[in-house]
Amino acid sequence: MAAQSSVNVAQSAFVCQLCDHNKVEWKCEECGIFLCSTCKEKIHPRLKSSEKHRIVSIQDIWKNIEPWNYGKMTRVEADTLLKKYNHMGDGAFLVRESRTLTGNYILSILIKDETVHLRIHTKEESGQLKYDFNGNLFDSLDNYIEFLKHGTHIFVFGVSDKAISLTKPIPK
Ligand SMILES: [Zn+2]
Ligand SMILES: [Zn+2]
Numbered sequence: 001m002a003a004q005s006s007v008n009v010a011q012s013a014f015v016c017q018l019c020d021h022n023k024v025e026w027k028c029e030e031c032g033i034f035l036c037s038t039c040k041e042k043i044h045p046r047l048k049s050s051e052k053h054r055i056v057s058i059q060d061i062w063k064n065i066e067p068w069n070y071g072k073m074t075r076v077e078a079d080t081l082l083k084k085y086n087h088m089g090d091g092a093f094l095v096r097e098s099r100t101l102t103g104n105y106i107l108s109i110l111i112k113d114e115t116v117h118l119r120i121h122t123k124e125e126s127g128q129l130k131y132d133f134n135g136n137l138f139d140s141l142d143n144y145i146e147f148l149k150h151g152t153h154i155f156v157f158g159v160s161d162k163a164i165s166l167t168k169p170i171p172k
Contacts, residue, residue: 018043027061029054068145068169070096075117078108081170082115090160091167095120095141105131105141107148109166111159118154120144 014034016022022036028044030053035044044050070078073096085092090111098104105120120141121132130137131144133153138144145166148154152163 025058026055027058029056034058063172066095066142067172068093068095069141070094070170070172072097072099074099075106075108078106078117079115082108082110085170086110086113088168088170091154091164092170093166093168094170095145109154111154111156111164114159116156116159118156 014024016024016036016039017033018035018039022038024034025037026035026040027033028035028050031044031047031050035055040055044053044055047053070081073081073094078094078096081094082092088110091109093107093109096106096108098106105122107118107120109116109118123130123132123137125137128139130139131141132138133144133147136147138147148166150165152165154165155163
C-alpha cells in the first residue's frame, strides 16, 4: 500500500539523494528529491529555477501522513504509550501493525482508563483490499478511521456500557 510505504520511508533515517551521505532533512516538492541540510543550502540552489521550488521539512511530511499510524508496534508498547496519554480520555487511539503478522493492523484505543486492542479486519472484494468494520467496507485505513471518528460505533463489552467514537490520535 502506498500510504504505508511512505510512512516507512519517512520514519527511517535514509540518506540524501544528492550527496548520498548525510541524513535526509528536507524534500523538494518540485524535484521530488530528499535532501540533507547541507545540500539544501549549497547544492540545490544551483539547480535550474530552483528559487521557485518549495522545500518542506521531513518532520512535517511525517506528521501529516496518517498521524495515527505508528507502524510496527507490539501490544505492550501500545499499552505503555496509551497509558502515558490516559488524560486524553475515551476514544484516544493509534493504529499499529502487528509485529508478528505483517499487514495486520490493530486499532488500540483508550476506553475507561483501559487499553483495548481491536483487530482491523480486511477482506478482498473484486480484487481490492477493503478494511471491514462490522460489515462496513472501506478502501483505506484513513476512511475506516474517519468513519469511526464520526459516529459512536465502538462498543467493547465489559469495558464501557455505551458505544464510543474515536477522538484524537496519540500525538507523535
Ligand atoms: Zn546531501
Ligand atoms: Zn528542487
